Amino acid sequence: MSILTFSPTSSEKDLRLAILECGRICYQNRLMVSNDGNLSVRLDSKRVLITASGVCKGRMEADDLLILDLNGNVIESHDNSRPSSETPMHLEVYKQRPDVRAVIHAHPVFATALTVAGQDFPDDILPEVALTLGKIPITAYATPSSQHDADAIRPLIRDHDAIILRQHGSLTVGRDLDEALIHLERLEHVAEVFWRAQMLGNVQRIPPGELKRLSGL
Numbered sequence: 001m002s003i004l005t006f007s008p009t010s011s012e013k014d015l016r017l018a019i020l021e022c023g024r025i026c027y028q029n030r031l032m033v034s035n036d037g038n039l040s041v042r043l044d045s046k047r048v049l050i051t052a053s054g055v056c057k058g059r060m061e062a063d064d065l066l067i068l069d070l071n072g073n074v075i076e077s078h079d080n081s082r083p084s085s086e087t088p089m090h091l092e093v094y095k096q097r098p099d100v101r102a103v104i105h106a107h108p109v110f111a112t113a114l115t116v117a118g119q120d121f122p123d124d125i126l127p128e129v130a131l132t133l134g135k136i137p138i139t140a141y142a143t144p145s146s147q148h149d150a151d152a153i154r155p156l157i158r159d160h161d162a163i164i165l166r167q168h169g170s171l172t173v174g175r176d177l178d179e180a181l182i183h184l185e186r187l188e189h190v191a192e193v194f195w196r197a198q199m200l201g202n203v204q205r206i207p208p209g210e211l212k213r214l215s216g217l
């Protein structure tokens, strides 16, 4: 089983390795470029392991992770590294969702481009979206790397495992990093299919009745 599929009893060492591996996958698949994006996992009821600020997620080492409490206080860090600038958004998820053990904030190109173009997310073109994520909301524009992102997701995260941050990126959550990454990959896949279908000139939508049937399965 992939190291991204962890459980509440997994060791801190395995969780660190899982974040490094997930960061590599996100970077290699261009879901995060440059030093964008951030990842975190829940260590226990009071602590979170999160990526440091300013590091490329494709080339991280174990020391590029910090341990925080749920108020954002640093419990453990190396070389005076600072926690991700999106820490408030990650903590907002863990406070609202006791079922969530992993959070990925990425900058997927096609999903982000949709919001730059002012378009809605096409959650009615592929059946697998209705079967899994359902409606994928887009937040209002919020200043990145600030409390504003936490504010933007606050009304949405209780009911959604995938959210698009307008003109910024994505937020996906799961019981482990594998599930959060599956949500992220699906979201970006749909956005890319939509873009290519628009290039071909005609986008067929799934009829509302069928969408309702799929979401009830």
Ligand SMILES: [Zn+2]
Pocket: 036, 037, 086, 105, 106, 107, 144, 168, 169
């Ligand atoms: Zn970002």
